[in-house]
Each structure stands twice: as C-alpha cells, then as structure tokens.
Amino acid sequence: MFDLHTVLAITGVALVGGLIGLDRTAAGQFMISQPIVAAPLAGWLLGDVTAGLIIGAMLELIWVLDMPIGSFVPANATVSAVTATAVAALTSPGGAPRSVLGFCILLSVGTVPFTMMADTYVRSWNSRLLDAAHAADGADAARSLSRAHLTGLFAFFLKSVVLYVLLLPAGLAAAALFLRSPDRVQVSMELFLMLLPLLGAALVVRRLSISALDPFLLTGFIAAGLLAMVFHLHAVMITLLTVVVGWLGVRCREHRS
Amino acid sequence: MQSLGFSYALLPVLKKLYPDRDEFEARLRLHMEYFNTQPYLASFILGAVVRLEEDRAAGRASLAAIDAAGLKAALMAPLGALGDSFFWGSLKPLAAVIAVALVMAGVWWAPILFLALYNLWHVGLRLSLLFWGYDSSGDAMALMERYSFTRMARLFKAISLSVLGGILAGISGWRPEFVPNLTLPGPVVAGAALTCTLIIVTVLRRGGSPIKFMLGLALFCLALAYAGVV
Numbered sequence: 056m057f058d059l060h061t062v063l064a065i066t067g068v069a070l071v072g073g074l075i076g077l078d079r080t081a082a083g084q085f086m087i088s089q090p091i092v093a094a095p096l097a098g099w100l101l102g103d104v105t106a107g108l109i110i111g112a113m114l115e116l117i118w119v120l121d122m123p124i125g126s127f128v129p130a131n132a133t134v135s136a137v138t139a140t141a142v143a144a145l146t147s148p149g150g151a152p153r154s155v156l157g158f159c160i161l162l163s164v165g166t167v168p169f170t171m172m173a174d175t176y177v178r179s180w181n182s183r184l185l186d187a188a189h190a191a192d193g194a195d196a197a198r199s200l201s202r203a204h205l206t207g208l209f210a211f212f213l214k215s216v217v218l219y220v221l222l223l224p225a226g227l228a229a230a231a232l233f234l235r236s237p238d239r240v241q242v243s244m245e246l247f248l249m250l251l252p253l254l255g256a257a258l259v260v261r262r263l264s265i266s267a268l269d270p271f272l273l274t275g276f277i278a279a280g281l282l283a284m285v286f287h288l289h290a291v292m293i294t295l296l297t298v299v300v301g302w303l304g305v306r307c308r309e310h311r312s
Numbered sequence: 313m314q315s316l317g318f319s320y321a322l323l324p325v326l327k328k329l330y331p332d333r334d335e336f337e338a339r340l341r342l343h344m345e346y347f348n349t350q351p352y353l354a355s356f357i358l359g360a361v362v363r364l365e366e367d368r369a370a371g372r373a374s375l376a377a378i379d380a381a382g383l384k385a386a387l388m389a390p391l392g393a394l395g396d397s398f399f400w401g402s403l404k405p406l407a408a409v410i411a412v413a414l415v416m417a418g419v420w421w422a423p424i425l426f427l428a429l430y431n432l433w434h435v436g437l438r439l440s441l442l443f444w445g446y447d448s449s450g451d452a453m454a455l456m457e458r459y460s461f462t463r464m465a466r467l468f469k470a471i472s473l474s475v476l477g478g479i480l481a482g483i484s485g486w487r488p489e490f491v492p493n494l495t496l497p498g499p500v501v502a503g504a505a506l507t508c509t510l511i512i513v514t515v516l517r518r519g520g521s522p523i524k525f526m527l528g529l530a531l532f533c534l535a536l537a538y539a540g541v542v
Binding site: 080084085086087089091092095096104108109111112115116117119120122153156161164167181184185188189196197200201203204207239240242243244245246247248249250251252253254255256257258259260261262263264267268269271272273274275276277278279280283284289290291293294296297298300301302304305 | 315319323327336337340344396400401407410411414416417419422426427430466469472475476478480481484487489491498499508512516517522525527529533534
C-alpha cells in the first residue's frame with residue numbers, strides 16, 4: 056500500500072501542510088489555512104482539485120464558526136481538511152468518487168481529538184518559551200526573545216508535520232478498508248455527502264441567527280428561487296444578487312428602527 | 313503567547329529609542345508581560361504603544377499620563393471582544409459562505425475570491441489601524457467612532473444568511489456530486505432542503521454537538537442504505 060510515490064506524497068503534504076498551518080494562528084492569518092483554500096491547494100498538488108474543493112467547502116461550512124476566542128482551542132480544521140483531501144486524492148487517483156469523498160469527510164471527524172490535543176500541548180510548551188526569554192539577562196534578552204519567537208513558530212510547524220505523518224497513513228489504511236466494504240456502505244457515504252451542505256448551512260444559521268426561521272435566510276431563499284426560476288440566471292449572478300438582497304434588508308430594517 | 317510576538321514586533325523600535333542597554337532591557341521586559349487580544353486589532357495597540365514609547369523616550373510623556381503597560385491592559389480585552397465578533401464572527405463567515413455558494417455552483421476560483429474578499433478588509437484594516445493607533449495614541453473611543461465594527465458585523469451576518477438561503481434555493485443547480493437523483497420539481501427539492509436545514513438547526517439548538525450530529529447522520533445514511541431506501 057505504501058509505495059515510494061505514496062511516501063513522497065505524504066512527506067510533501069506534511070511539509071506543505073505544516074507551512075499552511077502556520078497561517079492558522081502563528082503567522083499572518085491571511086486565511087490560507089482555512090479549509091476552503093487549504094483543501095483545494097492540497098488537491099491541486101496531488102492532482103485532484105475537485106476533491107479539494109468539495110471537501111474544503113463542506114468542512115469550511117462545518118467549522119467556519121469554530122473560533123479561537125481567548126484560551127479556547129478549536130479543532131484544527133486545516134489538518135482535517137488537508138488530511139481528508141490527501142486521503143481522497145491518494146486513494147482514488149484520477150478523481151475520487153462521491154462515496155470516497157463522503158467517507159474522507161467523515162474520517163476528518165476522527166482527527167479532531169488528536170489535533171486539539173496537539174494544539175493544546177504545543178501552546179503550553181510555547182508558553183514556557185516566554186518564561187525562558189524572561190529569565191535571560193543583560194544583552195541576551197533581545198537575542199533570547201528573537202530565538203524564543205522563532206522557536207515557537209517552528210514548534211507549530213513541527214506539530215502539523217507530525218500530525219500529518221501520523222494521520223495520513225492511518226487515513227489511507229481506513230480508506231483502503233472502506234473501498235472493500237459492501238456496496239450499501241459506499242452508497243450510504245454518497246447520501247452522506249449529499250446531505251452535508253444542509254448540516255453545514257444549519258451550523259452557520261445556528262450561530263449567526265437567534266431564530267431558526269431567520270427573515271434574511273428566508274428572503275435570500277425566496278429571492279434566489281425566483282431569480283433562478285424566472286430569469287434563469289447563472290449561480291454567480293444569483294449569489295451576487297442575494298448579497299444585494301441581504302444588504303437591502305438591513306438598510307430597510309435600519310430605516311424602520 | 314501573544315506577548316512574545318508583540319515584544320518581537322517592538323524590538324526594532326525599542327532598540328532605536330533606548331540606546332542605553334539597561335533602559336532598553338527594562339522596557340523590553342515590560343512588554344513581555346501577559347498580552348492577549350484579537351490578532352488584527354493588536355496593530356492598533358502596537359501603533360499606540362510605539363507612540364507612547366516615543367513620547368516617553370523624548371521626555372514628552374507626563375507622569376499622569378497612561379503608560380504603555382496600562383494602555384495594553386486597558387485595551388486588550390475590549391478590542392479582543394470587538395475583533396473576535398467582527399473578524400471571526402461575521403467577516404470570515406461572509407467570505408466563506410459566498411465562496412461555498414460558488415463552489416456548489418461549480419466555480420473553481422471560489423477559494424481565490426474567498427481570499428480576496430477577506431483580505432481586502434483584513435489587510436486594509438490591519439495597516440490602517442497601526443497608523444491610526446499611532447496617530448491617536450490609542451484613543452479607543454475614536455476607533456469605535458471611525459470604524460462601526462458592530463454595525464458592520466450585523467450587516468455581514470445578515471448578508472451571510474441571505475446567501476445561505478440562496479445556496480439552499482439553488483439545490484437543483486449544485487455541482488453533480490451533491491445533486492440527488494430525484495425527478496421532483498426544483499422548488500419542491502429546494503423547499504425540502506430548507507425544511508431539513510431548519511429541522512437540523514432546531515435539533516442543534518437543543519444541545520446537539522456538530523460532531524455527534526455528523527456521526528449520527530452517517531449512521532442514518534447507513535440505515536437508509538441497508539433499508540433499501542437509497
């Protein structure tokens with residue numbers, strides 16, 4: 056199962072994933088580490104951009120409102136997305152079928168406890184770097200600070216690399232077993248994939264709105280439905296117009312209150 | 313943890329302002345004290361601290377005036393809450409939902425649009441806040457008046473919900489991986505999608521965990537497959 060190509064692919068994903076993971080909290084935070092960017096990037100490197108786009112979009116909806124507020128350590132959606140995409144792309148060269156995509160997204164749930172544990176450990180280890188920098192005296196203070204800062208960055212990078220090196224082979228083994236599973240199991244994963252957008256949408260609605268039947272959700276739904284039925288507009292235009300509808304809705308509400 | 317990064321960012325400024333080694337070290341250690349806020353709004357505090365250190369080094373700071381440590385302590389919590397609510401709670405979901413809508417429609421450049429939508433705001437604000445913090449010496453009230461973060465957050469959340477509604481309505485036009493093999497009219501399928509979504513929201517609001525729900529959904533799909541429904 057693990058030929059030279061797979062080993063090289065795992066190594067490549069681990070190194071690139073480690074760099075992308077720095078964007079999550081340690082450096083930049085330009086959102087390259089978000090699933091909707093990281094997964095297609097991984098997919099592109101491994102020859103299956105479609106798998107990356109689909110997995111990235113679903114995990115983005117599911118994890119987008121999991122926020123690193125204060126000392127809370129959320130699940131590492133970057134590792135989950137890149138791992139799921141890499142497993143899909145390496146398991147099914149030439150394009151992962153729906154069942155594999157669904158299975159890989161489900162598999163990403165299994166990465167959550169490991170990534171949270173690893174993130175918590177590295178953060179507490181990094182907090183000791185500050186103590187070490189504090190303890191340095193005299194002219195060493197500035198040098199010690201610089202060293203501590205860069206060591207912290209390296210620790211985050213190394214954490215991600217280790218996670219990929221451990222999770223990817225396990226994921227590939229699980230996917231290989233999945234491909235040998237009965238047809239009904241594979242059909243169930245196709246259905247699972249089709250229902251995921253609804254779960255993702257529900258997770259976002261739950262956090263953004265105080266009511267399930269939110270007026271903006273309903274207005275966007277009706278507007279998009281009418282635009283599609285009557286004018287047969289392209290999805291890009293419909294998305295743009297739902298943005299405008301939302302904006303107009305807020306302006307109306309502000310005007311009335 | 314942010315104190316390491318914050319003091320690292322201040323290193324060149326402190327080196328220039330305090331040629332005396334003892335004074336430089338004392339100021340550096342002061343900035344290595346606990347600091348935690350929203351990472352982008354930290355640039356406002358950074359700019360303000362640079363200004364205060366400049367004034368202090370030049371002997372312009374009065375004894376009664378707030379010092380850099382006091383300013384950091386006063387601003388980090390409120391700016392943290394403000395920034396979390398705006399950037400993580402509204403701007404990121406807005407950019408994400410728009411990008412997801414385009415991915416569902418089969419547009420390959422959706423991730424690039426996501427980065428553009430987010431970073432136009434993020435980078436612009438981050439840079440301007442650095443200079444605004446410097447110019448205003450950390451006047452947080454002026455910051456709130458200049459940038460109506462709360463109002464913008466409300467607007468972005470509303471637009472995100474509208475776009476989500478559009479995603480659900482457009483189910484018949486989704487990329488083929490997501491479209492079920494049903495011969496029902498598009499509006500009926502869209503209505504069913506909206507209904508299912510609202511049911512899931514209701515269940516989640518009663519304390520359902522997303523991970524448990526995903527696992528439950530997978531088991532549900534397995535049961536349907538074995539029952540021969542799909």
